Amino acid sequence: MENLLRITDIKGYAPQIGRLISMMNYARFTTLEAVKDLNPEQLDFLLDPQSNSIGALLLHIAAVEYAYQVSTFEKRTLNEEELATWGPALDLGEEGREKIKGNDLAFYLTNLEKVRNRTLELFSSVQDDWLAIEEEFWWDKQANHYFMWFHVFEDEINHRGQIRMIRKKLLS
């Protein structure tokens, strides 16, 4: 918390990894602020029948982070068991609306924290050159690991923006 507004070194991590984690930490801080004190009914609220609930977006944020752990550190896609756990949250939409509901805030926060702790463990095992490793990604283009993890937190921020809109509507 003391370094919340610094993108800088973090003890125990390589310099660039520390900066990446600094950005992820701030993004997460704001996500948690945006969902503070919401009850299960509010977490399930839908702005309209085609939209995603705040709960589903929270689980999506955890699911995306988990999926990128698997793709960048294990270089594989999710297996069937993992897809059973994370699939609805990854895909959102119809399946997400059906399967992700009735949970309290603690359920979502626990998932976010568990996944994040594993990310931090994995990050402590690599050096900065790991960020430069490339592979074919979207639109037949090369992407590096740095981009992939940038995308993890930029997707979180994107949905946090949506969560703020839904919350504003909920509490107005």
Added chain:
Amino acid sequence: MENLLRITDIKGYAPQIGRLISMMNYARFTTLEAVKDLNPEQLDFLLDPQSNSIGALLLHIAAVEYAYQVSTFEKRTLNEEELATWGPALDLGEEGREKIKGNDLAFYLTNLEKVRNRTLELFSSVQDDWLAIEEEFWWDKQANHYFMWFHVFEDEINHRGQIRMIRKKLLS
């Protein structure tokens, strides 16, 4: 575009500055994708009377970037003339809804581009140690320049998430 999915060096900029610009470039690419082909009426559309239009959010993105140019490179706050230009877009809300409307997409894109070009010029004048310069910022905490510019693009991504929601509703 060739480096769209790489967070890496950019010719003409210091290494860390290049990585920061890489992230800003990708964020901007997705913002532009999210507003493609919208007409003035769509840019003015309000999800509800308390919300912001896509047009206002686009001008907000340009305004925030301009404000951080002034605060981090010139170490001052906006003067009266600048506030007359950017104030409604910075503050959004009531004043934004009143004053930011009736513009076509080109108006917003021109503003975004002009401000971005100035950012790139300013970034080419500093080295990586500039990112570590700190000052008192939110909540009596120290923030460094890297954080402040991270915030510029994380605010853009936040609003891009909202723009996507509004666009989905508009086109559904």
